[in-house]
Amino acid sequence: xxTAVRSVVSVVGVWFVALVxxxxxxxxxxxxxxxxxASSKAAPGKPTPIKSVPARLAAAKSAEMFVLKSGNDTIAxxxxxxxxxxxxxxxxxxxNSRYTLxxxxxxxxxxxRLEIKxxxxxxxxxxxxxxxxIVDDSVFAQVGxxxxxxxxxxxxxxWVNPSFALLQVLVQRARRxxxxxxxxxxxxxxxxxxxxxxxxxxxxxSTIVEVGGAELRLHTSPNGDVLGGxxxxxxxxxxxxxIPYSATGVALAKPDYSAPANAPYTSxxxxxxxxxxxxxxxTLTLPKRRNARVPAVxxxxxxxxEDRDETVPGVNGYRPFRQIADTLSxxxxxxxxxxxxxxxxxxxxxASATTADFANDIRAALAYLKSRPDxxxxxxxxxxxxxxxxxxxxxxxxxPSLAGIVTLAGPALTGREISHAQLAYAVARDTxxxxxxxxxxxxxxxxxxxxxxxxxxxxxxxLSYDPTATAKNVRVPALVLxxxxxxxxxxxxxxxxxxxLRAGGDKDVTVHVFPELDHLFLVDPTGDPSGYPRxxxxxxxxxxxxxxxxWVSDHSK
Numbered sequence: 001x002x003t004a005v006r007s008v009v010s011v012v013g014v015w016f017v018a019l020v021x022x023x024x025x026x027x028x029x030x031x032x033x034x035x036x037x038a039s040s041k042a043a044p045g046k047p048t049p050i051k052s053v054p055a056r057l058a059a060a061k062s063a064e065m066f067v068l069k070s071g072n073d074t075i076a077x078x079x080x081x082x083x084x085x086x087x088x089x090x091x092x093x094x095x096n097s098r099y100t101l102x103x104x105x106x107x108x109x110x111x112x113r114l115e116i117k118x119x120x121x122x123x124x125x126x127x128x129x130x131x132x133x134i135v136d137d138s139v140f141a142q143v144g145x146x147x148x149x150x151x152x153x154x155x156x157x158x159w160v161n162p163s164f165a166l167l168q169v170l171v172q173r174a175r176r177x178x179x180x181x182x183x184x185x186x187x188x189x190x191x192x193x194x195x196x197x198x199x200x201x202x203x204x205x206s207t208i209v210e211v212g213g214a215e216l217r218l219h220t221s222p223n224g225d226v227l228g229g230x231x232x233x234x235x236x237x238x239x240x241x242x243i244p245y246s247a248t249g250v251a252l253a254k255p256d257y258s259a260p261a262n263a264p265y266t267s268x269x270x271x272x273x274x275x276x277x278x279x280x281x282x283t284l285t286l287p288k289r290r291n292a293r294v295p296a297v298x299x300x301x302x303x304x305x306e307d308r309d310e311t312v313p314g315v316n317g318y319r320p321f322r323q324i325a326d327t328l329s330x331x332x333x334x335x336x337x338x339x340x341x342x343x344x345x346x347x348x349x350x351a352s353a354t355t356a357d358f359a360n361d362i363r364a365a366l367a368y369l370k371s372r373p374d375x376x377x378x379x380x381x382x383x384x385x386x387x388x389x390x391x392x393x394x395x396x397x398x399x400p401s402l403a404g405i406v407t408l409a410g411p412a413l414t415g416r417e418i419s420h421a422q423l424a425y426a427v428a429r430d431t432x433x434x435x436x437x438x439x440x441x442x443x444x445x446x447x448x449x450x451x452x453x454x455x456x457x458x459x460x461x462x463l464s465y466d467p468t469a470t471a472k473n474v475r476v477p478a479l480v481l482x483x484x485x486x487x488x489x490x491x492x493x494x495x496x497x498x499x500x501l502r503a504g505g506d507k508d509v510t511v512h513v514f515p516e517l518d519h520l521f522l523v524d525p526t527g528d529p530s531g532y533p534r535x536x537x538x539x540x541x542x543x544x545x546x547x548x549x550x551w552v553s554d555h556s557k
Contacts (some may be wrong), residue, residue, distance in 0.1 A: 066164035066226075067239045070316055075236065080165045089165040101165060109173040110134075111166070114158045116189070128351065132158050132189065139187050148451060152194045153185035159211075160189050164226060164238065167216070171207055172224035174199035186211060193426070213534055234316055234533055255344075257283040257308065257322075264288055265329035272338065274348065274364040281345035282338030282365070283308055285329035286374065295379035295403065295556040296334040298365045299324060300358075302386030302409075305343040305350055310385060317538035318520060324383065327545040333552060334375060336365055354461035359391045366399070379403045379556045383548065384410065386489065386519070390467050393501075397473035404477035404508075404555045406548055409489045409519050412471075412497035415462035418489070419449060425487055429528070471497055472504030479510050479551045481544065483517030485527030512547055 068076040076093035087103040102115040111134065118128040131142045139150045139158070157170055174182050181200040188195060197211040207224075209216040218229035218238070229238040259267035265285045272280040287294055299321045301310050309319040325335040341348030341361055348361075362382065370377040382405045384392035389410020396405045411418055423445055427438045453460040478501050482494035491513050498511045518524035520532060521540050 063242075065241045067241070068162055068164075069237045069239060070235055076162055078162075078164050080168075082165075082168075087165050087169070089163065091163060093162070099160075101160065101163060103165060103169065105169055105172075109169065109176045110155065111157055111169060114160075116160065134158060134187065148448075150187075150192055152187045156185040156187045156194055157197075158189055159186040164240075167209070167218075168224065168226045170197060170209065171199065171218065171220055171226060174201065174207070175224040213530060236316070255307065255309070259285060260326070263326070263330070265326075270336070270368070272361075272365050272368045274341075274361060276348060276360075278341065278347035278349075280338045280341060280348070280361060280364065281308075282336055283325075285325045285335045287329055287332045287334065290332070290374070293374060293376035294332060294334050295381070295552070296336065296369050296375045297324075297328055297381045297383055297552065298362055298369070299335060299337040300362055300382060300384035300388030300391050301340055302384075302388050305340045307344045308337040308339050310337075312520065312532065315520070315532045315535070315538055318522070318532075320385065320521065320540050323540050323545060324548065327549050328552060331549050331553060333549075333556065334369075336369060338365060352457050354458050355387060355390060355465065356394070356461065358387075359394045362391060362395055363399075366395075366402075377401075381405065381552055381555070383552075384408065386410070390465075393467065393471050393474050393478070393497075396476045396478075397470050400475055402476045404479070404552070405474070406479040406481065406551065407497065408481050408521060409483060409486055410480065410493075410497055411467050411489050412493035412500065414464060414466050415459075416446070416449065416464070419463075420445065421490065422488060468496065468500035471500035474501055474504060474506055476506070477508035477555050478506060479512070479548070481521075481547065482511075482513045483519060483521055483524075483527070484513050484515035485517060485524050486519040487527040488519040488529060510551065514544060517541075517544070 063079050063081045066078045066080065067074060076091065078089050078091045080087060080089040085105045085107075087101070087105065089101045089103075091099050091101070099116060099118040102113075103111055104113040106112045114132040116128075116130050116132065133140050134152060134156055137152055137154050137156075139152050139156075141148045141150075157166065157173060159166060159170075170184060170186070173184055177184075179201055181198060183196045183198050185194050186197050187193075195212060197209055199210075200208045202208060204222055205219060205227075207218045207220045209218060214231055214233060216229055216231050216238075219227045221227055226238070226240065228240050230236065231238075257267060257269070259265055265287050268284045268286065270282050270284045272282060274280060299308075299310075301308075301321070308321060310321040312318045321337045325337055328335050338361075339346040340350065341353065341358070342350040366380055366382075369375045369380060378401075380401070381403050382392040382395060384390070384405070385408040389407035392405040392407055392410070396402050413421070420442075423442060427433055427441050430438075433441070449459070449463060453463055478498075480494050480498045480501075482489075482491050484491050494511055494513055498509050501509045514521070516523050518527040518532075519529070521544050522532075522535055523537060523541065524531065524535055
């Protein structure tokens with residue numbers, strides 16, 4: 001299973017890689033994460049409900065519904081029922097992230113047991129299942145027949161974003177500890193590390209929670225129930241309703257992938273058949289003014305199950321693939337972008353897939369474009385971000401008919417080497433760690449990676465795959481783009497990737513490093529992934545878009 005912070009593996013994801021599949025919304029540790037779109041089984045424009053919920057919740061006559069909104073845009077919905085010490089909830093978040101939680105809370109308002117089940121597209125059978133328990137300063141997770149352990153702090157609460165059920169547990173735990181400001185450790189299931197949540201009670205009906213750099217302003221009851229609130233920095237609102245509950249669950253609207261009004265191109269919903277007998281859903285933008293067949297680009301998402309716009313949970317307004325499609329199609333180039341397999345409206349199975357399998361999905365997209373009478377098959381390009389920047393050379397190495405590839409933060413190291421570098425950065429910036437603890441984390445990393453690889457096909461492939469060996473077999477033109485502030489795939493890898501391309505005999509290789517940009521190609525003072533939600537601009541600049549468009553246009557002649 002791939003992580004979803006748009007790196008090959010998230011900065012701290014080495015700790016509980018096998019649990020990442022359960023959240024499907026991992027990434028930056030901000031509360032307001034969004035990863036849900038409508039199922040392909042829904043009628044056009046209609047929302048799709050959660051099909052699988054805990055039995056006790058489905059049988060309830062009423063439940064509490066939390067809605068996370070940004071303006072009129074619904075990001076996530078969680079339906080919850082609490083019966084004494086037991087809480088059951090069902091989460092439906094944009095991007096086809098759907099999971100259920102069974103939570104048991106002890107007399108100290110601590111979570112004694114957390115059961116998580118993740119579901120695929122409109123499925124009724126869990127695609128992933130784990131049971132998590134925190135005992136003193138250790139976290140134990142049972143995934144399948146294996147048990148993993150990670151260190152945490154005494155009194156930690158397991159944290160799954162954006163679960164309001166667990167947010168309510170946090171507030172109630174703070175109430176038990178006293179009336180003043182309290183710091184409560186949270187173990188991030190999606191990151192495998194422990195952070196501190198600062199909880200401040202303001203009078204009888206208000207609570208402020210600070211976690212992961214985000215401030216949540218909550219309206220709370222005297223006993224700690226969360227009644228509503230907001231995350232001002234992320235322009236999101238939390239609304240709570242008491243509702244009659246039925247097993248049909250809740251629903252979110254389908255994302256809008258249509259072309260903007262008066263755009264010089266059209267937007268067409270397409271379906272791509274694959275050799276695996278499943279269908280990938282996508283959007284093809286086509287220039288309106290064309291006298292002949294037009295060049296075309298396939299966009300390749302980074303790691304983690306992603307929608308066709310490559311949106312990042314919690315980074316509101318970041319839709320890089322929509323920007324790239326808009327730019328290129330405005331300049332006469334068709335662009336195909338797709339939901340990843342098993343995600344959004346696409347079918348297929350991602351749980352057992354490796355990077356090589358995802359590459360085959362892109363090959364199917366190229367075959368689809370070649371079958372269209374309006375596409376010039378002599379001028380087909382690939383543009384890949386992060387893991388997508390690994391897949392593009394992989395395909396080009398076996399398909400010399402491509403007109404060119406563009407890599408955005410494409411890796412040049414093995415997954416194991418990248419994980420080592422990412423963890424070194426993570427522990428170096430954590431000033432709360434002692435030198436002994438830092439050494440212990442770093443020295444134990446390979447054992448954890450190997451354990452994850454034994455159960456996760458993607459991780460096993462990722463750890464050993466060498467992108468430079470493949471790059472030496474590429475002969476098509478290549479544009480290598482990189483952010484100088486990237487903390488997930490550092491800028492040195494762009495130089496190394498370009499060197500490998502040239503070493504194999506590629507005569508047309510261009511490298512461009514943007515000094516002030518991060519892994520998302522956004523202006524960023526530090527490049528730290530935890531700061532992505534707080535960046536003032538979530539829009540890729542004209543310099544990056546222009547560089548891509550100029551290069552593709554020049555190579556389309």
